[in-house]
Amino acid sequence: MNSKKVSGIRNPVARSPLLRKGGTHERSRSGERQSEQRRLERELARWHPDKRDPQT
Numbered sequence: 001m002n003s004k005k006v007s008g009i010r011n012p013v014a015r016s017p018l019l020r021k022g023g024t025h026e027r028s029r030s031g032e033r034q035s036e037q038r039r040l041e042r043e044l045a046r047w048h049p050d051k052r053d054p055q056t
Helices: 018-020 028-047
Strands: none
Touching: none
């Protein structure tokens, strides 16, 4: 058998709980909401082309 015992913590940064948050890169919720809002405004502009942007 090839088993070794590691004495102490080898690299505390490598075992950081913050590093376990990694994974697939996705948009944030706010980014999703903003893109959905822009999509909705584009869709509404197709139905009502005479309407201007409500924020101006």
